[in-house]
Amino acid sequence: MPKILIVDDEPNIVTLISRYAQREGYDIVTASDGREAIDKCRSEDFDVIIMDVMMPDTDGFTACKKIKEFRDIPVIMLSARGTEFDKLFGFEVGVDDYVTKPFSPMELMARIRVVISRTTASVPVNDSRHITYGGLDIDTFGLTVTVDGERADLTAKEYALLLLLVKNKGIVLSRDRILNEVWGYDSFGVDRTVDWQIKLLRSKLGNYRDSIKTVRGVGYKFEM
Structure with a gap:
């Protein structure tokens, strides 16, 4: 319960x-x-x-x-x-x-x-435990992220946001889709919610902050 x-x-x-x-x-x-x-x-x-x-x-x-x-x-x-x-x-x-x-x-x-x-929710069994790009490592079992060997202090929402972007590498995700996928709602009534969360996430990714690309007027994508 x-x-x-x-x-x-x-x-x-x-x-x-x-x-x-x-x-x-x-x-x-x-x-x-x-x-x-x-x-x-x-x-x-x-x-x-x-x-x-x-x-x-x-x-x-x-x-x-x-x-x-x-x-x-x-x-x-x-x-x-x-x-x-x-x-x-x-x-x-x-x-x-x-x-x-x-x-x-x-x-x-x-x-x-x-x-x-x-x-x-559990991680699907067909997912690999680690998703790695250079020094950026996402542990999908432990739900942790390390940047160049140091653990990044991400909140649950920041982790979910990063994982969504990484799993859709190279695909532009709209703000509405990100809201729906990460928070589970079509809208919070706050236009800048996603932008603010992206800003916070980037600040914790060190040299990999620029891997999250802004697509003006649309949304964001992960690219290495």
Whole structure:
């Protein structure tokens, strides 16, 4: 049974999400602020975290960044602030999805299902363990990337994005396709989501950053 951590200082929001999540068959654990969420993640593992941004003591962004330092748990962030800056900042600290309040509980459940299915999906058995281009090595079993012998500190989304590009080497992928393949949605309502994630990914690839080519007005491709 997938286990979800719901983090929000508004009891009515926690109750609402818990009710719908339990109907989906999820095991529910709750926390009222970011610090409590960090503590719970140190002692327990979760399949996904649903977390509010604005909370007392430790906000959601700070908590997400701290948790990602010791556990790679997908985080869906909730916020009444839906500006592009807020969403892009969230992606930078490791947020996997961003839902603006007020939200549809059914839509949130759909997003949870997608996140869990993508993070628990196994690598096809016919894939080779390593995809290597020069000093760039992608371990498809260990889900890690090394650049010239040093491990790159990629988030789950950055890894999925790189793997998608590499597996489609030489093929131009549109932003819409990347959104759909990596995040599981046709659109986040944020035009620059893919561009921002590409920028973050390039910054971690060292000498291979230029292997991700921009195709103006269309999208991106991987080329060596």
